[in-house]
Amino acid sequence: MFAPEKTDFPNHARDSRHVKRTPLNDLHQKLGAKMVPFAGYEMPLQYPAGIISEHHQVRKSAGLFDVSHMGQIQVGGENAASWLETLLPADLVDLEECIQRYSFLTNDSGGIVDDLMVYRLDNEYCLIVNAANKEDDLSLMRNRASPGVAIKAREDLALLALQGPRAAAALRSIAPGVEKLGFMTAARMTIAGVGCCVTRSGYTGEDGFEISVDEISAPGLASTLLALEGVEPAGLGARDTLRLEAGLCLHGSDIGPDTSPVEAGLRWAIPACRRPGGTRPGGFPGEGRILQEIEHGPARKRVGIRPEGKAPVRAHAPLLAPGDSPAGEVTSGGFGPSVGAPIAMAYLPGSLATPGTQLKAQVRNKALPVTVCRLPFVPHRYHPRP
Amino acid sequence: MTDLKFTADHEWARLEGDVVTVGITDYAQDQLGELVYVELPEAGIDVSAGQEIVVIESVKAAGDVKSPVTGTVIEVNQALSDEPEKVNEDPTGAGWFYRIRVSSAADLDSLMDESAYQDLVSSLD
Numbered sequence: 001m002f003a004p005e006k007t008d009f010p011n012h013a014r015d016s017r018h019v020k021r022t023p024l025n026d027l028h029q030k031l032g033a034k035m036v037p038f039a040g041y042e043m044p045l046q047y048p049a050g051i052i053s054e055h056h057q058v059r060k061s062a063g064l065f066d067v068s069h070m071g072q073i074q075v076g077g078e079n080a081a082s083w084l085e086t087l088l089p090a091d092l093v094d095l096e097e098c099i100q101r102y103s104f105l106t107n108d109s110g111g112i113v114d115d116l117m118v119y120r121l122d123n124e125y126c127l128i129v130n131a132a133n134k135e136d137d138l139s140l141m142r143n144r145a146s147p148g149v150a151i152k153a154r155e156d157l158a159l160l161a162l163q164g165p166r167a168a169a170a171l172r173s174i175a176p177g178v179e180k181l182g183f184m185t186a187a188r189m190t191i192a193g194v195g196c197c198v199t200r201s202g203y204t205g206e207d208g209f210e211i212s213v214d215e216i217s218a219p220g221l222a223s224t225l226l227a228l229e230g231v232e233p234a235g236l237g238a239r240d241t242l243r244l245e246a247g248l249c250l251h252g253s254d255i256g257p258d259t260s261p262v263e264a265g266l267r268w269a270i271p272a273c274r275r276p277g278g279t280r281p282g283g284f285p286g287e288g289r290i291l292q293e294i295e296h297g298p299a300r301k302r303v304g305i306r307p308e309g310k311a312p313v314r315a316h317a318p319l320l321a322p323g324d325s326p327a328g329e330v331t332s333g334g335f336g337p338s339v340g341a342p343i344a345m346a347y348l349p350g351s352l353a354t355p356g357t358q359l360k361a362q363v364r365n366k367a368l369p370v371t372v373c374r375l376p377f378v379p380h381r382y383h384p385r386p
Numbered sequence: 387m388t389d390l391k392f393t394a395d396h397e398w399a400r401l402e403g404d405v406v407t408v409g410i411t412d413y414a415q416d417q418l419g420e421l422v423y424v425e426l427p428e429a430g431i432d433v434s435a436g437q438e439i440v441v442i443e444s445v446k447a448a449g450d451v452k453s454p455v456t457g458t459v460i461e462v463n464q465a466l467s468d469e470p471e472k473v474n475e476d477p478t479g480a481g482w483f484y485r486i487r488v489s490s491a492a493d494l495d496s497l498m499d500e501s502a503y504q505d506l507v508s509s510l511d
Contacts, residue, residue: 034419045419051445052420237419237446310423310467312443335422335445342423364441 022068023158023215024222031233039131041069044235051237055337058204058242059378062164063234064225071134072154072212073141076124079148084125087141088118089261089284091271095120100184100199102269104261105137110286110293111257112264113140115249117210119186119199126186126197128159128210130251158218162225163208163234163242165381170228171209178209182385192224200383203239205246205376207383244343245336247304247375253315254302254331254345260290263298263347265375270294301353304373305330305344305361311368312342313361319346320360320367327352327359336377343377344370390478391454391494392503398478399454401494406455409482410442410473413507418444421470426462426484433459433486435493440483442473454497457488 020041028035033044044066046054057063075084081092090103100119104112114133119126129137134153141151162171172179175191181200189198194217202208213221225231240250249255255264273279276291284290307313314333321327333344344361352359355374360367390398396414400407415421425441433439433453440451462484466472473481488494498506 045446050420241445311425311441312423312448314448335443337445 020069022066023218024066024068027219027222028066028233033233033235036236038236039069041131043069044233046235046237047233049232051235051241052337054232054234054238055241057232058164058206058234058238059338060165061230061232062162062167062170062208062228063204063238064222064231065161065163065234065236065239066158066222067161067210067239068158068215068218069131070159071127071129071131071137072157072159073127073129073134073138074124074152074154075127075141075149076152077148077150079146080125080150083144083146083149084118085274085280086283087144087285088116089270089274089287089290090118091273092118092120092125093280094273095125097121097123098186100186100201102184102266104255104266104269105140106261106284106286106290107257108285109257110260110289112251112255112259112261113137113257115251115255115266117199117201121186121188121197126212132252156215157212158215160211160213160218160222160225161202161204161208162211162231163202163204164206164230166230167206167208168383170225170231173228174224181209181383183207183382185385192221194221196221203246203248204242205248205378205380205382206242207381241334241337244332244334244345245338245376245378246380247345247377249302249345250332259302259347260286260293260298262290262293263300263302265302267294297350300328300347300349302331302375303346303348303353303355304375304377305333305346305359306371306373306377307342307344307361308369308371310342311363311366313344313363313368313370317344318362319348319370320362321352322358324360324367330361338378345375348372390500391497392500392506393452393454393497394506395452397451397454399494399497401488401491404487404491405460405485406457406488406494407482407485408451408454410451410477411503411507412477413510415474415477415481418442418447418449420445421473424466424470424473424483426464426466427459429459429462429484431459433457442470451483453486455486455488455493456490457486457493459484460487461485 197212336343357372423443438450
């Protein structure tokens with residue numbers, strides 16, 4: 001009855017010799033988490049409350065996620081900013097202290113090797129990269145090593161994400177002043193006696209924080225956070241439904257080495273200074289395709305998909321235009337607990353990408369009616385920057 | 387002991403007269419997580435043992451449910467269309483999938499009784 005090949009969390013890493021554990025593994029077990037292999041780590045898919053409850057908890061109050069599997073890479077040295085700009089289409093040379101940006105490592109064909117967050121703190125650039133890509137990202141960076149650039153993989157750090165409308169009030173009670181952080185800014189803070197790097201960011205569409213902390217202090221800090229009013233643990237399952245409703249890309253599904261940032265709808269992350277006419281145009285891998293697409297538009301676009309009825313339309317489901325001609329493919333899809341219905345994302349040619357366009361999705365042996373819609377499915381509720 | 391019989395694919399079957407009620411086990415619903423969609427067969431269709439006639443989808447996974455027996459579907463649990471969570475809440479009660487009139491009740495002889503099924507589940511954990 002079970003079809004593990006159809007799940008998004010494949011059991012590909014069952015071999016325990018290779019499965020890594022985060023510093024919070026014992027805590028997850030104690031909380032009764034259902035652990036699954038994910039990106040080489042044993043991670044909590046859900047706790048006893050279940051994915052849907054954890055999802056609503058984050059939308060209505062606050063949830064704590066262990067995202068310690070993600071890579072934390074620090075880049076320092078006198079040439080760090082200009083060197084990073086040869087890898088990322090971002091503005092790092094003029095990035096102010098304590099400011100965080102979303103960006104991506106690109107390849108020579110303009111595809112996305114990985115997407116990431118980068119913030120500057122104490123003149124160092126801290127990159128938060130996807131767990132599944134961190135080794136490749138590091139190799140890529142080290143292969144381009146340059147004088148005046150120091151790269152450090154911080155495997156000694158854990159990462160906790162406290163997300164939801166009550167996250168700020170909860171964290172403030174033990175870290176006064178944290179509520180003053182603006183969206184996409186970073187600060188060093190002491191929380192419950194532990195030195196941390198805190199950013200006001202996340203992957204849920206809600207207000208929240210990501211807290212980088214040393215691996216020794218992490219379990220204690222996580223327990224302290226879970227004891228705060230309104231905070232409950234949330235697993236990878238809820239993280240996926242939350243980010244899908246927020247229209248946020250999952251690398252390896254919605255974006256990857258074959259998708260450009262422009263067709264993925266991420267051109268907002270490429271600042272004017274790196275575009276034609278800017279102060280430092282181009283100069284990153286794949287600039288030819290990416291800048292051409294910014295100017296002339298991409299051949300296809302990432303869109304939202306709302307299936308009629310209740311059947312989820314999942315990744316790799318083909319989309320059919322009238323006459324049953326192939327139109328595109330779903331890249332992520334499932335049930336949106338806050339939407340109360342199935343939702344999906346897909347790439348479609350510009351002519352079919354207009355919201356309201358009616359298509360069919362091939363699910364098993366049926367062609368189900370679906371409608372193209374705008375993203376996100378649930379409005380973002382980030383905290384404004386002062 | 388219950389009057390249920392079980393398959394290695396984690397379905398249960400209950401024989402009453404010549405009618406078998408079919409669903410998935412508590413272990414199965416726990417493994418799948420919260421169900422969000424159940425696609426049932428139409429009443430009146432003839433099915434063979436082993437045929438996949440129900441699709442179930444949880445938040446994270448999709449699965450097929452095979453018919454444990456051969457016969458004619460006479461009733462399906464329409465309530466699951468609106469409340470698939472009944473399968474999680476009460477898998478061997480309100481979460482039943484369909485009833486099937488069997489050609490031969492002997493089909494059930496090859497299924498496991500509860501203690502054999504519990505042994506199977508224990509071996510999986």
